[in-house]
Amino acid sequence: MKRESTRYSPGRVRDAIFQVLKLASGPLSVxxxxQRVALAIGPTPTSSVRSYLRLNTPDSFVRESRGFYAVRVPGHDGLQRELFTxxxxxxxxxxxxxxxxxxxxxxxxxxxxxxxLxxxxTDPPYGLHEYTPEQQAKLRSGRGGVWRIPPSFDGHVRSPLPRFTTLTSDQLDELRAFFYHWARLLQPKLVPGAQVVVASNPLLSYIVSGALADAxxxxxGEVIRLTMTMRGGDRPKAAHDEFPGxxxxxxxMWEPWLVYRKPIEGRVQDNLRRWGTGGFRRPSQDKPFGDVIASSPTRKTERDLAPHPSLKPQAFLRQIVRAVLPLGTGIILDPFAGAGSTLAAAEAVGYESVGVEKDEQYFDLACKAIPKLMRLNLAADQTSL
Ligand SMILES: C[S@@+](CC[C@H](N)C(=O)[O-])C[C@H]1O[C@@H](n2cnc3c(N)ncnc32)[C@H](O)[C@@H]1O
Structure with missing residues (x-):
């Protein structure tokens, strides 16, 4: 694979160091x-990473006395702790x-x-900016912030929503780097044949797909969640009357859930025997797991139990979660856990799971929401389009 090549150039090493440090939640040790640069671009002489760091500190990087580095913030001469979670x-x-x-x-x-694993x-963040501590603080104080989620949430009203179509090419590159690094870190932790199902949207799914494949x-394939996702905004802005047609x-009216797999060892049957993974669990013996699932938008009952701006519905998640462990055994990961809806779905179908959430308030929310979501009786709520 091209990215695993042992060939390296100072430019590639430099770009990788920048990406790695920009994506980190805090300063990193050398x-x-x-390790992260090697994951990103393949084996790299440690001397070239070290000398690049040395030569570009303090111009581009800030070094703490204990040997941790971060990217320098323009106009700031030290580590800006508040930038980190x-x-x-x-x-x-x-x-x-x-x-x-x-x-x-x-x-x-x-x-x-x-x-x-x-x-x-998982349902990852797409506006990387949206989930930064600064934007979260604005959201929670009700004072502005960059949000694509509903204009009023949790009692707060926000400013108009920028659309994914307005992302600049630098922001798209940032998104690509984010998913590529994430996928490279993830891969060794998964057993061969592990399914990776990632919620996406029609405008940005090609970026995530490319990053996962490159990694x-x-x-x-893709699972299509048939649901009305985009509300309004389909008419020419400020020219509705002039161009009514x-x-x-x-x-x-759909949401793509990208389906990727860590390469299997040998044949599917070998992989199933050794690792318990490689396929999907059928809804019943005579019915294969299909790639179109009708799904209502997340219902008010669930949003009241778990008021997270991007909450996914249990009725849909339980079907996906159940399917990703073909033999019904193993551990499911949601690295962007939000209100814990994937964990609740896993518990509801009887699977082991682990979720990671970095935002303290969403972590607290998930602690309250998971026990309620997992007990939710869907009979009355479960509807198709
Ligand atoms: C789109 S939301 C997921 C919501 C989830 N589907 C639910 O139903 O509650 C993404 C979540 O990932 C969290 N997040 C963003 N970056 C993260 C990171 N690097 N590590 C862990 N969590 C992260 C955000 O705080 C946010 O709650």
Whole structure:
């Protein structure tokens, strides 16, 4: 694979160091930088990482006395602690077979044992900016912030929503780097044949797909969640009356959930025997797991139990979560756990799971929401389009 090449150039090493440090939740040690750079661009002489850091500190990087580095913030001459998430992580909390961890998933993945997870079901952040501590603070204080989620949430009203179509090419590159690094950190932690199912949207799914494929995952298709996702905004802005017959873009009625797999060892049957992974669990013996699932938008009953701006519905998640462990055994990871809806779904179908959430308030929310969501009786709520 091209990215695993041992060929390196100073430019590639430099770009990788920048990306690694920009994505970190705090300053990294030289050793951590070396490991993450090697994951990103393949084996790299440690001397070139070290000399690049040395030569570009203090111009581009800031070094702490104990040998940790961060990217320098223009106009600031020291480490800007408030740019990083709090390091005061809480203790993990257990709900039946589900474990919720308060951490940054990049750091958590790095420390996780290899070959110890059997599937991933996750709904990651797409506006990387949206989930920064600064934007979260604005959201919670009700004073502005950059949000694509509903203009009023949790009693707060926000400013108009920028659309994914307005992302600049630098922001798209940032998104690509984010998913590529994430996928590279994730891969060794999964057993061969582990399914990775990632919620996406029609405008940005090509970026995530490319990053996962570049990182060495096999594309296995997409599950289409049939649901009305985009509300309004399909007419020409400020020219509705002039062009009454125009839709600016197709009004979206579906959500792609990308399906990737860590390459299997040998044949599917070998992989199933050895690792318990490689396929999907059928809804029943005579029905295969299909790639279109009708789903209502998340219902008010659930949003009241778990008021997270991007909450996914249990009726849909339970079907996905159940399917990703073909033999019904193993551990499911949600590295961007939010209100814990994936963990609740896993507990509801009887699977072991672990979720990682870095935002303290969402972590607290998930602690309250998981026990309620997992007990939710869907009979009355479960409707199709
Ligand atoms: C789109 S939301 C997921 C919501 C989830 N589907 C639910 O139903 O509650 C993404 C979540 O990932 C969290 N997050 C963002 N970056 C993270 C990181 N590096 N590590 C762990 N969590 C992160 C955000 O705080 C946010 O709660």
């Amino acid at each position: 050793q951590e930088i070396e 709090s390091q005061a992580w809480r203790e993990p909390v257990q709900f039946g077979r589900a474990t919720l961890v308060h951490a940054d998933c990049f750091d958590w993945l790095e420390k996780r044992e290899d070959n110890s 059997h599937a991933v079901v 060495g995952f096999e594309r296995r 125009v839709s600016v873009m197709p009004r979206s």
